[in-house]
Amino acid sequence: MPLHIIRQDITRMETDAIVNAANPTLLGGGGVDGAIHKAAGKGLLLECMKLGGCKIGMAKLTSAHKLPCRYVIHTVGPKWKGGTGGEKELLKSCYRESLKLALEKECKSVAFPLISSGVYGYPKDKALKVAIDVIGDFLLENEMTVYIVIFDKASYQISEKLFADITEYIDDNYAFAHVESRLERSCRAPKMCSESCAAPVFLDKCPTFSGTLINNLAQIDESFSQMLLRKIDEKGMTDAQCYKKANIDRKLFSKIRSDVNYKPSKPTVIAFAISLELPLDEAEDMLKKAGFALSHSNKFDIIIEYFISKGKYDIHEINEALFAFDQSLLGA
Numbered sequence: 001m002p003l004h005i006i007r008q009d010i011t012r013m014e015t016d017a018i019v020n021a022a023n024p025t026l027l028g029g030g031g032v033d034g035a036i037h038k039a040a041g042k043g044l045l046l047e048c049m050k051l052g053g054c055k056i057g058m059a060k061l062t063s064a065h066k067l068p069c070r071y072v073i074h075t076v077g078p079k080w081k082g083g084t085g086g087e088k089e090l091l092k093s094c095y096r097e098s099l100k101l102a103l104e105k106e107c108k109s110v111a112f113p114l115i116s117s118g119v120y121g122y123p124k125d126k127a128l129k130v131a132i133d134v135i136g137d138f139l140l141e142n143e144m145t146v147y148i149v150i151f152d153k154a155s156y157q158i159s160e161k162l163f164a165d166i167t168e169y170i171d172d173n174y175a176f177a178h179v180e181s182r183l184e185r186s187c188r189a190p191k192m193c194s195e196s197c198a199a200p201v202f203l204d205k206c207p208t209f210s211g212t213l214i215n216n217l218a219q220i221d222e223s224f225s226q227m228l229l230r231k232i233d234e235k236g237m238t239d240a241q242c243y244k245k246a247n248i249d250r251k252l253f254s255k256i257r258s259d260v261n262y263k264p265s266k267p268t269v270i271a272f273a274i275s276l277e278l279p280l281d282e283a284e285d286m287l288k289k290a291g292f293a294l295s296h297s298n299k300f301d302i303i304i305e306y307f308i309s310k311g312k313y314d315i316h317e318i319n320e321a322l323f324a325f326d327q328s329l330l331g332a
């Protein structure tokens with residue numbers, strides 16, 4: 001999974017690099033800055049003293065001293081002044097400049113705190129959105145594993161409206177915990193073909209439909225990975241576009257591509273359905289190919305159904321919401 005959101009103390013991360021939300025002096029402070037300096041030991045301060053400070057929106061790299069990672073990337077976020085002083089662009093620059101340094105050092109993994117969302121007062125939901133957007137764009141072009149590290153529940157907020165919308169959707173659907181498969185619904189009565197034939201006939205007599213029927217029967221036999229590859233072609237996507245939009249790493253995708261009977265996990269199937277922007281019925285078809293179904297007695301499934309039914313296919317936005325509801329994330 002290229003982009004993770006996890007609950008952790010960043011000083012424990014064993015990634016190649018961790019990012020510090022510092023101040024322009026780079027001489028330590030409170031919050032995550034204080035925690036990193038404390039865990040790294042005096043050596044980090046001595047190294048930082050030679051850096052001559054850091055401008056807001058920029059980043060500088062040091063070694064990690066006693067920390068379990070290899071490097072510390074110090075970046076200085078903007079103080080929140082209401083959002084009209086260019087804070088968003090400066091915060092974006094913090095993530096971009098830190099990722100650039102991580103790339104230069106050929107880091108395979110990097111962990112970020114939510115920069116500026118503590119002492120510097122950047123609204124937490126906006127700070128999270130900036131982080132997800134910049135890191136998400138970076139990962140479309142680069143191979144790296146990035147962690148957004150959430151220190152405590154209080155420091156994590158998605159937009160109030162989105163949280164309220166999803167809560168309402170869960171309440172409405174979770175109550176009716178009956179699952180009626182689309183197949184049952186669609187097979188209730190024979191369909192009359194009215195589009196292509198002059199007089200309504202039963203579909204299996206209609207020449208147009210029988211062609212579709214053969215096609216559909218062929219699709220019933222196809223495996224999950226065959227359906228996935230067919231859909232990628234139909235959508236005119238490249239493999240890379242598909243797995244990156246699904247927050248799936250290249251290695252896993254090549255395993256799926258080379259094994260016609262590959263058995264994916266449910267979050268992996270859903271991640272691809274989101275990446276392909278499948279409507280609900282096709283997403284359910286893809287799940288069925290892998291032996292799964294969406295269920296109204298499962299909060300994770302209802303949140304997925306919420307986003308698909310609203311036509312919202314940004315996998316990182318969905319993961320933000322899943323994390324807020326203590327659910328596992330999409331991707332692998």
Ligand code: APR
Pocket residue numbers: 008009010011021022023028029030031032033034035077113114115116117118119120121122149150151152155
């Ligand atoms: N691990 C991960 N995240 C942490 C940790 C930790 N050990 N400690 C704090 N955080 C989180 C906070 O919960 C917040 O979400 O880091 C995020 C950033 O908060 P701050 O550390 O307050 O950083 P920031 O808001 O950017 O303010 C920077 O604070 O510490 C001083 O010297 C620093 O002056 C600078 C200012």
